[in-house]
Amino acid sequence: MLKKLTQEQQDQILERAIEEFGKNGPERAAVSEIARRSGVSVGVIYKYYQNKEELFDHCLEHSIELLSEVMNDAVSGETTLEGTFEKLIRACITFSKEHAPYIQMYHAITHTRDGARRYAQAIEALTASTYTRVLKQAQQDGQIRGDLDPGICAMFFDNLLMMLHFSYGCDYYRERMALYCGNTDDEQIVRQMMLFAKGALTGKRP
Amino acid sequence: MLKKLTQEQQDQILERAIEEFGKNGPERAAVSEIARRSGVSVGVIYKYYQNKEELFDHCLEHSIELLSEVMNDAVSGETTLEGTFEKLIRACITFSKEHAPYIQMYHAITHTRDGARRYAQAIEALTASTYTRVLKQAQQDGQIRGDLDPGICAMFFDNLLMMLHFSYGCDYYRERMALYCGNTDDEQIVRQMMLFAKGALTGKRP
Amino acid sequence: MLKKLTQEQQDQILERAIEEFGKNGPERAAVSEIARRSGVSVGVIYKYYQNKEELFDHCLEHSIELLSEVMNDAVSGETTLEGTFEKLIRACITFSKEHAPYIQMYHAITHTRDGARRYAQAIEALTASTYTRVLKQAQQDGQIRGDLDPGICAMFFDNLLMMLHFSYGCDYYRERMALYCGNTDDEQIVRQMMLFAKGALTGKRP
Amino acid sequence: MLKKLTQEQQDQILERAIEEFGKNGPERAAVSEIARRSGVSVGVIYKYYQNKEELFDHCLEHSIELLSEVMNDAVSGETTLEGTFEKLIRACITFSKEHAPYIQMYHAITHTRDGARRYAQAIEALTASTYTRVLKQAQQDGQIRGDLDPGICAMFFDNLLMMLHFSYGCDYYRERMALYCGNTDDEQIVRQMMLFAKGALTGKRP
DNA sequence: AATGAATGAGAATTCATTCAT
């Protein structure tokens, strides 16, 4: 029997596919190119995936899963709101810098017809409820002022995180960030975002 | 004598192209479909534009131009920070609901190879400097607390606006918004965003 | 406007396609080969036909239409049974020699999944009822003996004609015929088939 | 010790292959499917056969061999022409109903490039000479009228049998038969064919 | 000797772009 693709090779395919999809979008991405760069034949990709769309979906799942895992880790274990914020923001930056193609994939969802984004939506739902829950609790604890709607503000906060992801993971947004803050170092971004978010939610200066 | 395409016809092409690009993305969008819907021939589109990319670029320019015009109008004329915020937020929602394809175009920039986004970047630069200037001024006037970096916070604020655009203009983000706030009415969104932004920037409750 | 395909070119496509389909069967037949041999581009074939199957169907229709036309002409206008037989047999031989690919197409129907053969079946139904009617009439007129079932015998007769088509139109059957009668001239075949059929149906020698 | 494929397994392969080829035609038939259904690996099929074509050829050989055996049995041992006819016709119907895929294989010969049909032709040659001999003898015995050419008429008779095979073994021809005689029972077909053939050859009613 | 996963040539189909009218 011809040796089955090693786990490493399978990972290669996934990794290269994410790069290709991230770079060119799901349409322009060429399966043959993914195969070439993974060092496998076109055929074997079609053994593992029904078609290009299924490969794309799997890349998406993988990207989002990893991303949400990282973000979840940041939420769990920390009890102060401030600590949670900081960990989320740092996780966001670190992940996006290390896994830019993953973020690009994530960003690509929007242009994708229904099927693919269902999964993404499932994860978003999780994030949404987590953030909302955290804010609701914080509001009850008096850490957040009472005139805010926890759901809506959770979204605003997530919006900020999402754009932070894009700003570190996608070329366009990275250049856009440069317009605003030149080559400010990341630590400064973290600090400012902390101030911004805390001010927004508490209505108080630190 | 055969006459040139009327201005109206040219506008038609642009408008239909934006719809098509917004709906199907730059790859899947079909020039022949744009021609059909504009009531002109494919050939004439290639008289006006070198190729599909150039047409896409032009659509992009147009979208962003209109968008930035609307956003600029919101900024100018108002002197209080609060008033400016409110006008920006309202402009954002109104425009995105009325011109979803424009927003989708804008969102598509990220996946676009260099050429196309230069123009977008030029506009962003304008926005960036405007917002930064406004915040800097507000800080000097004591309307914004001193520990914030006007540039970075202008970006955060613009991030919030950008995501608001997407949330009203792009399917994926619209559904995402629903996860956070169900079918909250727009007025409530405006109010909450005002609270959020003001708290963030002033460190004070209204 | 680039010149539309002339009728001649369209006929070319049909003719070459019938050859290709007849030679290689619907599966192996290559659209690119048909295009090359017709002197047109692949794309234009897909302008005129949705896909290879539709082209095949059209070839089939065309083949069978022409064939049934020729066979119909032979039936009509002649009143004696004998005369009708002779004309049918001669038409059969002439057509198959001149339009071998058409016969090969016809033969290919059997291997074709449903869609394509519906049309063929419609024509067969016509032939079946025509032959049956002729035999029934002949039986009433006493030209055919009473113990025969007109329907079944019409089929036997049509079977003989069909095999005659194949024997002249398809390589395999042509070689098979040679096994039986070497290079007997066609006139002799006609005469013998007349004797055979008349004997079968009348139970009398001429 | 690894053992060679048992005879039973080899027969399985042949049987399943005939089914697959009969069902889908030589092109669409998938070697992997044949392997799966035979309970062997793809590789082993290629140990026994150079390629798909060779497997197809072997199936063809096998089909035709079995068919011709059955038909031969019908000819031998019977002395009256009438008895021979009846046995042939009955054998034809029985075999085709029981071994439809074999008949479909047989029918597929025509679309097959040279190599495959050589063997079929060898068998046909045998049949041709047998039938011709029988008819010649019958003619000398005065059972068949003198104005018939035994070779040509043997072919006509074989044509009738061949079409009978197809009518019972191949979908298209089965439906075609229904157009002519609805759901006439087989016994009636046998009787009519006897009348038809005898009339044809003897020029007399029974 | 048997396995069955990997290979990669080949075929159908699409659609941006051209250019004769």
Added chain:
DNA sequence: TATGAATGAATTCTCATTCAT
């Protein structure tokens, strides 16, 4: 100048065949 049919390069996907185990 506008037209829109023709072009053909490019891409996805299949499956006969190979060959390491």
